[in-house]
Amino acid sequence: MDFLSTIGNIQLAIDKGPPFVHWLTSRQGGDVFQVAGLALVAFAFFSRESLHVKNVANSGQASASLRQTYIEQLQPRKVIVHQDQYEHGDTILEGRGMMEGETTALVAPFRILLDGAEKREITATARIDYADEKGETTPVDYGTWLGEDFNFVTISPTDTKSLILGLFDKRTLLIVQDHRHSVSKSYGVSNLEVTGPLEVHVTLVDFDKGTLLGDYWYQMTHNSITIKREGQQMTI
Numbered sequence: 735m736d737f738l739s740t741i742g743n744i745q746l747a748i749d750k751g752p753p754f755v756h757w758l759t760s761r762q763g764g765d766v767f768q769v770a771g772l773a774l775v776a777f778a779f780f781s782r783e784s785l786h787v788k789n790v791a792n793s794g795q796a797s798a799s800l801r802q803t804y805i806e807q808l809q810p811r812k813v814i815v816h817q818d819q820y821e822h823g824d825t826i827l828e829g830r831g832m833m834e835g836e837t838t839a840l841v842a843p844f845r846i847l848l849d850g851a852e853k854r855e856i857t858a859t860a861r862i863d864y865a866d867e868k869g870e871t872t873p874v875d876y877g878t879w880l881g882e883d884f885n886f887v888t889i890s891p892t893d894t895k896s897l898i899l900g901l902f903d904k905r906t907l908l909i910v911q912d913h914r915h916s917v918s919k920s921y922g923v924s925n926l927e928v929t930g931p932l933e934v935h936v937t938l939v940d941f942d943k944g945t946l947l948g949d950y951w952y953q954m955t956h957n958s959i960t961i962k963r964e965g966q967q968m969t970i
Contacts, residue, residue: 805858805938805948806847808894810959815839815880815901817923824923826898826910827881837903840959841880841896842936842952848891855890857941860897864909864954865933877936878912878923885912886941899934900954901925907956930955933962 816836817824829836846856860877876885880896887895901908907928913921932954938947951962 804847805844805856805889807948807950807961807964808843808845810840810842810899810952810961811896812959813839813841813880813896815898825881825883826878826923837901838957839880839898840900840902840954841898842950842959843894843896844889844938845894846889846891855888855893856947857886857888858938858947859886859941861937861939862897862899862909863935863937864928865935866929867931872909872926872928874909874911876912876915878910884914884916884920897936899936899952899959900956902956905956907954934959 814829814836815826815838816829816833817826826839844858846854860879862874862877864872864874866872878885878898879887880898882895889895898910901910907930908925909928911924911926913923934952934954936950936952938950939945940947949966953960953962
């Protein structure tokens with residue numbers, strides 16, 4: 735704010751002020767009161783402006799911090815996996831290519847991006863929609879996370895968690911529905927054979943709040959997967 739604008743704003747504050755402000759800042763109260771009154775009005779004006787600037791700066795810093803906290807989409811990859819039978823159903827684990835019955839999974843990794851923001855962890859579930867070339871969509875209400883015993887995952891700032899988008903061998907592409915909701919409600923995982931290429935839309939949802947964490951898109955064939963376009967991440 736320039737000098738002339740400042741003087742103009744101080745004069746406007748005097749003109750719109752209560753009667754005693756006019757008396758203090760005029761010669762009616764004497765030279766001493768006039769000088770003191772003008773100093774008081776100027777002090778009040780600059781204090782208000784300083785507080786406004788500080789509030790705007792703090793608001794901007796808070797917004798920047800929020801924008802930097804979200805679930806980040808990493809490059810998809812292929813991994814060797816196998817299924818182990820546990821108490822709550824089949825858990826799909828990363829393998830080494832040395833066990834009988836192993837297959838290949840197409841997975842989408844995610845992590846929390848924390849660039850100067852408050853560190854926290856979040857529990858998420860995944861909804862997946864598979865659209866074929868005809869536009870027909872196959873929904874999966876609960877996606878399966880690699881190495882997890884249930885259909886949700888807790889991601890901490892030091893974790894990278896991978897969502898299984900497909901299982902394939904030489905001829906077959908399978909998508910996986912995860913029915914392992916809790917200890918008392920677990921029905922394992924089920925597979926459905928599909929035909930590629932497919933456009934895959936992943937929606938991550940906050941398990942505790944039910945709020946949207948992000949939308950992510952992939953292109954998948956029976957043996958490959960790529961990011962179709964950048965995800966739309968929501969602030970956490």
